[in-house]
Amino acid sequence: MARTVNIVVVGVGGQGLLTLSRILAEAAMARGLDALAAETHGLSQRGGTVIVHVRIGDEVHAPLIPLGGADYILSTELSETVRYLSYANRGTKVITNTKVILPALPGLVKPIEPREVLEWLRSKVGKGNLYTIEASDIAAGLGAPQSTNMVVLGAATPFLKDVLDLGYLEKRVARVGRGRIRELNLEAFRRGISYVCERYGVCL
Amino acid sequence: MSLARTIGRESGKELLLGNEAIARGAIEAGVAVAAAYPGTPSTEIVEALARVAKDLGIYVEWSTNEKVAFEVAYAAATAGARSLTAMKHVGLNVAADPFFSSAYTGVEESFVIVSADDPGMWSSQNEQDNRIYGLHAYIPVIEAPRPKDLKDVTKAAFELSSELKHPVMLRSTTRLSHTRVVVELGPIRRPVTRGRYIKNPSKYVLVPAHARRMRKELVEKWGRIERRLEDFPFNAVEGEGKQLIVASGVSYSYVREALEYLGLWGRVKVLKLSTPVPLPRKLVLRAVEGVEKILVVEELEPVVEDQLKRVLFDEGVRVEVRGKDLVGYLYEMTLDRALSAVAKFLGVDYTSPEPLVTEVPSFVPSRPPQLCPGCPYRPLFYVLRRIANMIATRRGKELEPIFTGDIGCYTLGMNPPFYAQDTTICMGASIGFANGLSHVLGDRLVIAVIGDSTFFHAGIPPLVNAVYNGAPFLVVVLDNRITAMTGHQPHPGTGMRATGEEAPAIRIEDVARAVGVEFVEVVDPFDLKTMQRKIMEAVDYIAEHRKPAVVVVRRACALLAVARARAAGFEIPRYVVDLDKCTGCGICYTAFACPAISQLSLKDKRAIIDPELCTGCGVCAVICPFDAIRPEKEYDKEKWESFWR
Incomplete structure (x- = not known):
């Protein structure tokens, strides 16, 4: 490959975005590629907004993706997808969870309806570039609400199959968490893969 | 953490966090002692070293603050052990005293000071360029041009320090420290953990008579250091042309991508600079040969630009130098910023990918960080807000208590609905500020809110001051058993050391009583009624006795409880x-x-x-x-x- 693949990973602190991004970068390395993942730490993790810049290529120098420079936006929370849409350009594929998590700022935050946010996104992101997934519902259905990140990772995998070592990826996901959580994470990951294949025809 | 997976390996690749890459570089260089106080974005360096300390047989500690950490590592280096201390940029303010002295005395073996600066203030109270500290104190500063260079640059910093017998600052930034990067593992130098102290008071006792002599030696040594950096392995002149771009530290990676984007990589001369302080004169003169104009790209202050202009002026080289006028001072470097400066400098047009949108629509809620669900600080702030409202209602709005805050998760108590932080200045300033305010505000109550780790770091001297000088205010110490903000490092009250073994747990209430505070209570924040009653008792005590009172609010961090x-x-x-x-x-x-x-x-x-x-x-x-x-x-x-x- 010649061109660097730029992936902007966004969501809310506590949703496991660092784990998701790190696994992406590791799976790219396992494929023999260079990878960088610029994380958000500290204050931002306390339920704040989180953005991780993941860059994969033959040789990647700089940590940050410029505005309009993302090839993919992966999101675990719908309003965060909107917040970081300035990283997208007309060709960017946006893969997003449909759940909205409202910050607890009484009096300052008006509740928003996911449906309205989705409509707005559809009006901005070109047809064929927006891939929504009910990742939180899928994870909750498995009895593992905290595996939402793995559903989103699974959903992104078919898109990124050319830059990731898929065998490594599956083994790595199976090492996230302990005990029963491990199995659930792997299942959540697989559900993400099959979801985008069945609904959007993007398959491994 | 991934660093543990690299122990015992001397080849192959591993994806490491930038800070782990620094730790790995230190290990490959044979580090024997590491000490730090946690602070974003520096924390994971010593945290990673602590996790592998036993396997390597090296000594690693969390110290009570940066000054102590600095002295621990500095001392070890004077006894021949290769050592490292790491801190966030403002941590060096705390450690500035020994920092300046260390340049005077020098050391016997490698002493590397990692300063992790935070351009963009992702997790800090200010934006501070610690390369200037190097200039001020006569300590050379080394930077990595790209995340992937961090490990080897660290190793080179150790070798340089050992050779010069002088402290060396390795300056990182948030984006270097917190980027995961593919690292090629190299051979590990066996650490020499047993030091040897050779007495030399004329060198290590900084009385004026010695210091005057050493000041002179230091200025001479600085010239030698500058010459030594000319061929530092991570400095390079790349490409050719009549225009020169000097790129310092991580800015190099952006300049390189900007030139690649413009299709000009190789057709413009680039000075990749990883030794911004002191600027190597001959290297600069070599780079500017035949050059008609120069652009300096660096984050924050014009440290390289100013030195460069002086060198050129002294040497009679008259070329146009652009820098901060095109690059700007504020925040961290980005590709957009580098691209715009480089294009303007070269006089070329470019089109960048057009963002789909340029503004965040108003329906997207602002999402400032907040106290986690289950955080034991939340019930405390809930009660403090109730007490403040009660006092304001009973005694008038002008007597509503003032909350002097501090650095930690609890700074988030400033947010609605609690509004329980009126000041946050620096580590320990909650109690320091309360001292000053309580002397000028009559009977308006001042409540200092400080965390457990911060209390040990810088809260004790101002508490002693309050007892000594009779300052009437309430200190609430939030004891969640751990340094939570930076990701759960143990502290002197935790009962555990950095490397996991048990330690005496120093109790905050014991410290308060020992320094003479008469009203000291310990409460559980989940028992809201008792907590409220005890705090009100403290308020009455302060009003009656005009002395300080301490309430320790104790319950483990929710993230810790859930993890356990x-x-x-x-x-x-x-x-x-x-x-x-x-x-x-x-x-x-x-x-x-x-x-x-x-x-x-x-x-x-x-x-x-x-x-x-x-x-x-x-x-x-x-x-x-x-x-x-x-x-x-x-x-x-x-x-x-x-x-x-």
Whole structure:
């Protein structure tokens, strides 16, 4: 490959975005590629907004993706997808969870309806570039609400199959968490893969 | 952490966090002693070293503050042990005293000071360019041009320090420290852990007579250091042309990508500079040969630009030098910023990918960081806000208590609905500020709010000051048993050391009593009634006796409790709202403001608890006036409670 693949990973602190991004970068390395993942730490993790810049290529120098420079936006929370849409350009594929998590700022935050946010996104992101997934519902259905990140990772995998070592990826996901959580994470990951294949025809 | 997976390996690749790459570089260089106080973005360097310390047989500690950490590592280096200390940029302000002295005395073996600066202030109170400290103190500064160079640059910093017998600052920034990067592992130098102290008081006793001599030697040594850096392996002149771009530190990676983007890589001369302080004169002169104009690209202050202009002026080289006028001072470097400066400098046009949108629509809620669900600080702030409202109502708004805050998760108490931080200045300033305010505000109550780790770091001297000088105010110490903000490092009150072994747990209440505070109480924040009563008793005590009082609020960080429970295979209880009982009063999601609770829908104000976020603390069930919140199912309360100690 010649061109660097730029992936902007966004969501809310506590949703496991660092784990998701790190696994992406590791799976790219396992494929023999260079990878960088610029994380958000500290204050931002306390339920704040989180953005991780993941860059994969033959040789990647700089940590940050410029505005309009993302090839993919992966999101675990719908309003965060909107917040970081300035990283997208007309060709960017946006893969997003449909759940909205409202910050607890009484009096300052008006509740928003996911449906309205989705409509707005559809009006901005070109047809064929927006891939929504009910990742939180899928994870909750498995009895593992905290595996939402793995559903989103699974959903992104078919898109990124050319830059990731898929065998490594599956083994790595199976090492996230302990005990029963491990199995659930792997299942959540697989559900993400099959979801985008069945609904959007993007398959491994 | 991935660093542990690299131990015993001397080849191959591993994906490491930038800070782990620095740690690995230190290991490959044979580091024997590492000491630090946690601070974003520096924390993971010594945290990673602590986790492998036993395997390597090296000494690693969390120190009480940066000054102590600095002295621990500095001393070890004077006894022949290769050492490292790491801190965030403002940590060096705390350690500035020994920092300056260390340049005078020098050391016997490698002493590397990692300063992790935070351009963009992602997790800091200011933006500070610590390369200037190097200039001021005569300590050379080394930077990595790209994240992937961090490991080897660290190794080179150790070798340089050993050779010069002089402290060396390795300056990192948030984006270097917190970027995961593919690292090629290299051979490990066996650490020499047993030091040898050779007495040399004329060198290490900085009395004026010695210092005057050493000051002269230092200025001479600085010239030698500058010459030595000319062929530092990470400096290079790349490409050719009549235009030169000098790129310092991580800015190099952006300049390189900008030139590649413009299709000009190789056709413009680039000085890749990893030794910004002192600027190597001959290297610069070599780079500017035949050059008609120069652009300096660096984050924050014009450290390289100013030195460069001086060199050129002294040498009679008259070329145009651009820098801060095109690059700007504020925040971190980005590709957009580098691209715009480089294009303007070269006079070329470019089109960058057009962002789909340029503004965030107003329906997207602002999402400042907040106290986690289950955080023991939330019930405290809930009670403090109630007390403040009560006092304001009874005695008048002009006597509403003032909250002097400090650095830690609890800084978030400034947010609505608590509004319980009126000042946050620097580590320890909550108590320092309370001292000053209480002397000029009459009987308006001042409440200092400080965390456990911060108390040990810089809270004790101002508390002693309050007792000594009779300052009447309340100190609330939030003891969540750990340094939480930076990711759970143990501190002197935790009962555990950096490397995991047990340690004496120094009790905050004992310290307060020992320095002469007469009113000292310890309360549990989940027992809201008792906590409120004890704080009110303290308020009355201060009013009556005009002396300081201390209330220690003790309960483990929720993230810690949940992690302990998970490790023990204990299922985290979840709480649910009984919608038949809920009246939609909203106390749980407005006045208490737990992020896991929200209103059911736009129209239905009744509460709902998000199972993805609930940590099972159960405090919402205590504060609910209608008894409408209960655990989803029964659980072992005693066992669950044991994880919160």
